[in-house]
Amino acid sequence: MVSRMARIVHMGKLGGYAALLGGALLELEGRLLWPSAEALGDAMRRAGVQPSTLVIDTRSPAGTMPAAAVNGSAAVPPRSGGLPLAA
Numbered sequence: 001m002v003s004r005m006a007r008i009v010h011m012g013k014l015g016g017y018a019a020l021l022g023g024a025l026l027e028l029e030g031r032l033l034w035p036s037a038e039a040l041g042d043a044m045r046r047a048g049v050q051p052s053t054l055v056i057d058t059r060s061p062a063g064t065m066p067a068a069a070v071n072g073s074a075a076v077p078p079r080s081g082g083l084p085l086a087a
Contacts, residue, residue, distance in 0.1 A: 004049050017040045
């Protein structure tokens with residue numbers, strides 16, 4: 001029997017976990033976002049999908065970092081308060 005394996009992704013700005021299968025978000029039990037990796041893993045197993053043991057974390061490892069300009073020649077300074085424009 002061939003088992004499908006999906007990746008678990010921690011959606012940093014959304015504060016939840018999602019599953020990727022074949023490059024697309026996987027809807028399980030009518031949900032795309034789960035409160036914990038454990039809850040998502042349980043739902044994946046119930047659906048017959050093997051969860052990956054590695055969790056991809058989309059949060060920046062350095063915290064708040066200024067975004068690069070479109071042409072890449074100069075960095076954009078953070079706004080007052082240190083939050084990036086997308087926050």
